[in-house]
Amino acid sequence: MSAPRLELRQLRKRFDGLDVLADISLTVRPGEFVSILGPSGCGKSTIFKLLTGALQTDGGEVLFDGTPLEDGRRPFAFMPQRDALMPWRRIIDNTTLGLEVQGLSRSQAREKVAPLFAEFGLDGFERHYPAQLSGGMRQRAALLRTVVQQRDMLLLDEPFSALDALTRAGMQRWLQAMWERHRWTALLITHDVREAVFLSDRIYVLTERPARVLDEITVSLPHPRTDLASPEASAIEARLLQTLLNPQP
Amino acid sequence: MSTSRTRAGVFAPVFSKIAPALLSVGTLVVAWELYARFSGISAIMLPAPSRVIGQALEHRQALFDNTLPTIRATVFGFGCSLTAAFVFSVLVDFSGRLRRALFPVFIISQTLPLVAIAPLVVLWFGFGLAPKIMLVALVTFFPMLVALVQGYAATDDDIQSLLASMGASRVRVFLLARLPSSLPYFFAGLRISITYAVVGAIFAEYAGAAKGLGIYILNAKNNFRPGLVLAAVLVCATLTLVLFGITVLIQRVAMPWERLDQGRRR
Numbered sequence: 001m002s003a004p005r006l007e008l009r010q011l012r013k014r015f016d017g018l019d020v021l022a023d024i025s026l027t028v029r030p031g032e033f034v035s036i037l038g039p040s041g042c043g044k045s046t047i048f049k050l051l052t053g054a055l056q057t058d059g060g061e062v063l064f065d066g067t068p069l070e071d072g073r074r075p076f077a078f079m080p081q082r083d084a085l086m087p088w089r090r091i092i093d094n095t096t097l098g099l100e101v102q103g104l105s106r107s108q109a110r111e112k113v114a115p116l117f118a119e120f121g122l123d124g125f126e127r128h129y130p131a132q133l134s135g136g137m138r139q140r141a142a143l144l145r146t147v148v149q150q151r152d153m154l155l156l157d158e159p160f161s162a163l164d165a166l167t168r169a170g171m172q173r174w175l176q177a178m179w180e181r182h183r184w185t186a187l188l189i190t191h192d193v194r195e196a197v198f199l200s201d202r203i204y205v206l207t208e209r210p211a212r213v214l215d216e217i218t219v220s221l222p223h224p225r226t227d228l229a230s231p232e233a234s235a236i237e238a239r240l241l242q243t244l245l246n247p248q249p
Numbered sequence: 250m251s252t253s254r255t256r257a258g259v260f261a262p263v264f265s266k267i268a269p270a271l272l273s274v275g276t277l278v279v280a281w282e283l284y285a286r287f288s289g290i291s292a293i294m295l296p297a298p299s300r301v302i303g304q305a306l307e308h309r310q311a312l313f314d315n316t317l318p319t320i321r322a323t324v325f326g327f328g329c330s331l332t333a334a335f336v337f338s339v340l341v342d343f344s345g346r347l348r349r350a351l352f353p354v355f356i357i358s359q360t361l362p363l364v365a366i367a368p369l370v371v372l373w374f375g376f377g378l379a380p381k382i383m384l385v386a387l388v389t390f391f392p393m394l395v396a397l398v399q400g401y402a403a404t405d406d407d408i409q410s411l412l413a414s415m416g417a418s419r420v421r422v423f424l425l426a427r428l429p430s431s432l433p434y435f436f437a438g439l440r441i442s443i444t445y446a447v448v449g450a451i452f453a454e455y456a457g458a459a460k461g462l463g464i465y466i467l468n469a470k471n472n473f474r475p476g477l478v479l480a481a482v483l484v485c486a487t488l489t490l491v492l493f494g495i496t497v498l499i500q501r502v503a504m505p506w507e508r509l510d511q512g513r514r515r
């Protein structure tokens with residue numbers, strides 16, 4: 001078993017008077033796809049905000065490759081809960097945003113991103129504005145913006161929650177295929193049980209606010225997972241639902 | 250047959266958009282014309298629109314000569330005010346302390362009655378361009394500043410935390426996110442302020458000027474020429490409409506994505 005890439009130790013966070021994260025400890029190994037599953041409002045997005053430095057922790061440790069995550073190190077490429085595409089930038093310029101911030105010129109950044117448009121199903125939409133794209137395409141553009149930053153790890157906050165069921169299922173398949181190919185180290189937030197089982201190697205289940213880790217489940221189904229109706233998958237789904245609906249500490 | 254149908258298809262939407270405005274303005278003008286002609290009111294009290302237009306044409310050279318200084322005062326005054334509003338909006342966006350120090354001063358500046366201030370400013374700075382620029386700036390600066398500051402504050406939080414996660418500096422976040430986010434607010438402020446600007450310029454001239462529509466109106470009034478007063482008013486209105494139209498055009502060019510959004514909403 002390889003050393004963890006990311007390790008959270010007893011992470012705590014409170015907003016004046018409101019305890020949000022009580023005790024979050026989890027690990028993600030290199031090349032592993034890990035999901036965080038939890039009820040709405042329990043503090044899932046807050047975990048990512050602590051990781052990206054948007055908020056300060058009130059206790060606990062974040063280790064990346066075994067060393068504390070000091071200020072200024074940015075090993076994460078973050079995809080926020082809503083796509084956060086800039087309406088005033090064309091799709092190509094939205095996807096190059098992270099590279100531009102890293103200091104690449106606009107043309108260098110475009111050169112780097114352009115070959116990926118086909119793979120992300122955005123071919124021919126480079127010069128469109130976000131308002132001209134469907135919900136699914138917007139999410140793919142946001143994901144493209146995330147992965148081209150070539151960070152050590154992806155943080156995906158409910159990337160498909162805003163989509164209709166059919167588009168979401170398509171996007172989940174697509175993401176799985178992409179992951180098969182690239183083997184990103186990824187941490188995914190979701191409150192969709194089936195999505196978690198479909199995509200993850202491991203799943204952490206969180207309690208209601210103040211959140212702590214309620215359960216950790218390893219999904220040892222073989223990839224690619226096409227058969228979600230298999231007894232193993234159904235059993236894990238049932239266990240997850242059971243844990244979420246009847247939390248017993 | 251088919252060509253005329255396509256043509257109607259192209260022009261019908263434009264026409265149906267401006268038809269209500271044409272109808273309401275047309276009705277007002279016709280009512281005014283009928284009242285002035287048949288109520289027996291004297292032309293000294295209320296000249297008919299046809300007479301106003303006649304006078305405007307007759308005195309077009311004088312009107313033109315007096316319009317140029319007004320345009321100059323409006324454009325220079327508004328330009329100064331825009332520049333100042335932008336500079337201060339940036340300062341205030343980067344420093345909360347500066348904001349708390351300056352905003353009360355700006356708000357007080359908005360409470361000064363123009364009727365009282367205009368003659369004083371003219372008294373201090375003379376009949377030249379300077380006092381006009383100052384008065385135009387006084388009435389337009391604050392609305393523009395507020396529009397910009399509000400626009401920065403309207404920036405999507407997700408976009409900002411995304412940029413922070415990418416390691417963008419404060420200045421970078423401002424340039425990449427806050428500034429573009431303020432554009433719709435900026436243009437809304439611009440459309441309102443440009444109408445204030447013309448009124449401000451006229452008012453400043455009214456308080457004392459060598460030339461300009463404001464002083465022209467004052468003289469025409471003192472000579473009991475309501476036809477000329479209204480002719481000058483017509484020029485003011487046209488000037489304001491043209492400036493307003495220019496801001497709308499600039500907005501269309503500057504924000505091509507905005508019309509896409511609206512197309513979606515409708």
Ligand SMILES: Nc1ncnc2c1ncn2[C@@H]1O[C@H](COP(=O)(O)OP(=O)(O)OP(=O)(O)O)[C@@H](O)[C@H]1O
Nearest residue numbers: 015020038039040041042043044045046047081191
């Ligand atoms: N900046 C903040 N200041 C104060 N309270 C906050 C702040 N950010 C989040 N909260 C609170 O923390 C709690 C958890 O928020 P968070 O966004 O992490 O939930 P979540 O699990 O991501 O929910 P969802 O599934 O709906 O996205 C909420 O009750 C929210 O009101």
Ligand SMILES: [Mg+2]
Nearest residue numbers: 044045046081
């Ligand atoms: Mg969330």
